[in-house]
Amino acid sequence: MHPQPTAAVAITPAGGGADAYNRQLGDGPVPEDLRDLFAAVQQAGRSAGSGAPRWDERLHAVATDLAAVVPEGQVLPYRAVEFALHHRGIIEPTPHLVVVWMERDNIVSLTAHVAERLGRLMQGEGYTRAAIGTARRQGKTAVVVALQSSHIETQPIPRTARTGATVPIRGRVLAPFAQPEVLVARADGTVETIKTRVNKDGSFASSIVCGPPAGEIRLEVSAVAENGASVLANFPIWCGVKPPRELRLAGARRDGVDPEMIESQLIQLINTARRRAGLPELALDRETAAVARRYSEEMARTDQVAHVSSESGAADDRLRRAGVRRGLVQENLARASSAEEAHDGLMNSPGHRANILSAQATHVGVGVAYAKDSGDLLVTELFTRVPPTVDRAAARDSIAETIRRGRALRLDAALVRLAQSNAEELAAGAPRDRVAAEMERALNEMAGKYKRLRTVILALSDTRDFATRNLPQDAATDFGVGVAQGEHRDLGRGAIFVVVLLGQRA
Structure with a gap:
């Protein structure tokens, strides 16, 4: 299975949007017409051994926003989903979406269909939140089931602040995660790690200055667990300007089905970003590219996207086992429907952006494989340094x-x-x-x-x-x-x- 084309989308969520992230958490009653379907979602989680996710009212608003615009037979762009999340005050990464189109409102048929799909999807995933949104569209009903994991709690964080204002970032990461780290990508594209006080219970406190210049800054909170570092929160704060109320995206062309073509496209996107930042282009490292391809194939086979694998270890382990020695190794992983979407998502993550724009890296190896069921691209990028000849x-x-x-x-x-x-x-x-x-x-x-x-x-x-x-x-x-x-x-x-x-x- 290969990725579907990404649709053109114009999304204008109802209402003014949240004034702050995590101002109000998402607990609330499940709408009566969705109770049977949500009960099936919870049962699928219990049957998969990952527990029943709780209803999230904010995620329900996101799913409803997306059901109103999702095109039949095409993939919603990553940026559209992210826009809806941030508009509703959610800081966690993009949820897993299940989209179903029904010819008529038949809740029994819909529940059975969704339960069958979720039974496979929720194996070992541990989704903690879920919600459902529906929209009547040209004689059919679009149903969006959103599943999300959350391992972070924060005090309310404003979505916008005046230029030069100090914004406190306080919260706690939840088990199995520890050692939280806060990064920010500034409006000028530079990335820095923010000084953060971390306590033994996983709580943390830091603050950032909102510009200058005016514009969007991007915050990220990552933490470490057994399978390596993971991004637990990724969200923008708008400095001196208001957050956008709508988003319009052109559709992305369908990528070539040959993994080598997509790998080349990703390298082109990486080097374009580096040129814009005034950095030298990276050369192709064929040895690390082979290791990256094998790891993407492993992730496709195991359906696990993680920096540390129980099967092959961390990136350093995989390179060493292949006889490849490098003084610098930085790894980006992505799951997306296209090369452009993968690259956009990584550039919107301050930690991954720092790898792409590393001043120390000289080479890159990229490997791509297709997920078995969804046809998503699984991407591994390895940034390395091969020292040039020195005087x-x-x-x-x-x-x-x-x-x-x-x-x-x-x-x-x-x-x-x-x-x-x-x-x-x-x-x-x-x-x-x-x-x-x-x-x-x-x-x-x-x-x-x-x-x-x-x-x-x-x-x-x-x-x-x-x-x-x-x-x-x-x-x-x-x-x-x-x-x-x-x-x-x-x-x-x-x-x-x-x-x-x-x-x-x-």
């Missing part, structure tokens, strides 16, 4: 300057020569213990000049990763630096070997 003298001077900025040390020519010689041996593949022994003999010959000598050996993928905190903080007067490039067992080709010698004069 050894320039790199050595840069590191020496970093050391001098942090400490009042004198560069010693003899220590520089010895450090450079040993860096070159390490880069050529000489065993580290042999190099250390040779260095110790050479340093012993300097014992009359120095009463103490220390050696620091580092392997880096970028000289910008060097920091003086890597050095011993005891007394030293002189230093020398050596830099060379070669193969490293963990960082792979082009690794940068740095040797720093620190001496305390006698």
Whole structure:
């Protein structure tokens, strides 16, 4: 099964929308005409072993908004669903939608049909909220069942604030999640991690300044569980401007069915975003692309989209098992109906956006597979760094300057020569213990000049990763630096070997 085309949509939800996220939670009575159908939804959850989801009034409004515009035989764009969620004050990621078209209002037939579809869908998913929306459309009834997981609670967060205002972000992540992190994508596209106080019970507190400039900022709260980090909330705040009341989207063309074509399209979208941000394009990394493709195929087979798999581990594990060594590995995962939708969703997530616009990444590998039942695209993007050839003298001077900025040390020519010689041996593949022994003999010959000598050996993928905190903080007067490039067992080709010698004069 392959993805359906994404429809053109114009959505104008009824009412003025929420003034804040989570101002009012969604508990409320189930409409009488939907009670039997919702009971079937809850029974499907219990039968699947994931528990009965509770009715969510806000999600009901979202499902009703979407039932009024969903086109028969086509997929609702991700941005339309997201727009409806935020309009109603919901911060959790996009829900799973089941869309059914009925020729006539036959609740018995509808309930049986939906129950059959949900029985497969809810296996092991653990949806905590659900709602149903309906709309009469050209002699038929469109029914939208929305299923959503929620593992976060927050105090009300305004959807709009004046430019320059401080907006508090306070909440709690729920089991099995811990270690919440708050990120923001600014109106200018930059991404930053917000300083956040985190307590043992999962509660957290932070704040963000709403611009300048005026416009939309995007917040994300992620947390960690057994299967890795997950996005628990993703939502915009409008600084100095009002949130939009309607959304109009043109339909997206149907992607080619060849996964390689879609992978190429995603790389083009990534590099277009990087060019717009003033960043160099990423080169194709065929070795990591093969690993990415295999993981997308695994996700299709297991129907699990997670950064950590019980079968293949994390991205680092998958690369290592394939014999691929990289100093930097950042992973994006997506489930979508098209390449454009996958890319838009990732760019709207501050954490994933930061990976796409990483200044350290030099290469990317993308893998795509089709989900078995829905035909959705399952996307894996691996951003890596293959260090370019460095100018050894320039790199050595840069590191020496970093050391001098942090400490009042004198560069010693003899220590520089010895450090450079040993860096070159390490880069050529000489065993580290042999190099250390040779260095110790050479340093012993300097014992009359120095009463103490220390050696620091580092392997880096970028000289910008060097920091003086890597050095011993005891007394030293002189230093020398050596830099060379070669193969490293963990960082792979082009690794940068740095040797720093620190001496305390006698």
